[in-house]
Amino acid sequence: xxxxxxxxxxxxxxxxxxxxxxxxxxxxxxxxxxxxxxxxxxxxxxxxxxxxxxxxxxxxxxxxxxxxxxxxxxxxxxxxxxxxxxxxxxxxxxxxxxxxxxxxxxxxxxxxxxxxxxxxxxxxxxxxxxxxxxxxxxxxxxxxxxxxxxxxxxxxxxxxxxxxxxxxxxxxxxxxxxxxxxxxxxxxxxxxxxxxxxxxxxxxxxxxxxxxxxxxxxxxxxxxxxxxxxxxxxxxxxxxxxxxxxxxxxxxxxxxxxxxxxxxxxxxxxxxxxxxxxxxxxxxx
Numbered sequence: 001x002x003x004x005x006x007x008x009x010x011x012x013x014x015x016x017x018x019x020x021x022x023x024x025x026x027x028x029x030x031x032x033x034x035x036x037x038x039x040x041x042x043x044x045x046x047x048x049x050x051x052x053x054x055x056x057x058x059x060x061x062x063x064x065x066x067x068x069x070x071x072x073x074x075x076x077x078x079x080x081x082x083x084x085x086x087x088x089x090x091x092x093x094x095x096x097x098x099x100x101x102x103x104x105x106x107x108x109x110x111x112x113x114x115x116x117x118x119x120x121x122x123x124x125x126x127x128x129x130x131x132x133x134x135x136x137x138x139x140x141x142x143x144x145x146x147x148x149x150x151x152x153x154x155x156x157x158x159x160x161x162x163x164x165x166x167x168x169x170x171x172x173x174x175x176x177x178x179x180x181x182x183x184x185x186x187x188x189x190x191x192x193x194x195x196x197x198x199x200x201x202x203x204x205x206x207x208x209x210x211x212x213x214x215x216x217x218x219x220x221x222x223x224x225x226x227x228x229x230x231x232x233x234x235x236x237x238x239x240x241x242x243x244x245x246x247x248x249x250x251x252x253x254x255x256x257x258x259x260x261x262x263x264x265x266x267x268x269x270x271x272x273x274x275x276x277x278x279x280x281x282x283x284x285x
Contacts, residue, residue, distance in 0.1 A: 047099030055118035070184035180264035
């Protein structure tokens with residue numbers, strides 16, 4: 001059972017669900033818990049989770065050879081009969097589209113486009129430099145923006161900040177993961193960014209993007225002072241500095257000279273940590 005559950009990347013799915021819930025509740029000054037139920041938040045979270053599971057399973061199904069080269073092992077879904085895997089994928093699609101019907105036409109379109117994008121990503125787009133990385137980052141943005149569509153009373157400026165933070169972190173992590181998997185990707189014919197321009201160029205690119213993002217975060221966080229009074233404002237500043245800016249600075253320093261798979265693995269884990277601490281900073285509101 002534990003191996004089966006691991007195929008869903010439960011920690012990642014929890015991150016996404018928590019981010020959506022926190023955005024809906026804490027970024028809307030008038031939100032109350034019953035409104036989250038009647039407003040359809042849990043349908044959105046369920047549909048998003050179904051799309052995410054679909055993406056993981058399709059990717060694992062199509063990536064058997066590459067997983068062996070990169071990780072020395074394959075996903076546990078390959079221990080299941082192929083028919084069972086297809087049934088799972090069909091159920092994920094039905095759940096996602098069903099949740100879309102419960103929420104309205106826009107969300108049906110969102111989930112259909114998301115499912116299609118995830119399939120195309122796993123089948124072709126992840127092998128194309130930059131395109132695959134951007135697709136995943138945009139899907140991350142959509143998972144956050146969809147909360148605003150469902151609850152228009154959410155503070156749009158705050159949502160843009162947290163969506164930017166999540167999207168940028170996801171983009172950087174996807175670029176780092178491509179660098180981490182360069183050996184297997186190259187042997188299976190992928191044309192990811194590290195394969196085309198080299199690891200050094202990717203390192204400099206991520207480094208430069210982080211150095212651009214950090215002052216942007218500082219400016220946006222400084223603009224949030226209107227939401228706080230007294231000590232809480234300084235606690236928010238300290239939290240952002242210690243748990244978002246400092247880790248980003250470490251990523252920038254580490255990625256600048258990274259060269260081994262182990263170093264990229266550590267950087268990827270640190271970016272996941274930043275994603276989580278960024279989500280938790282919503283609690284200040």
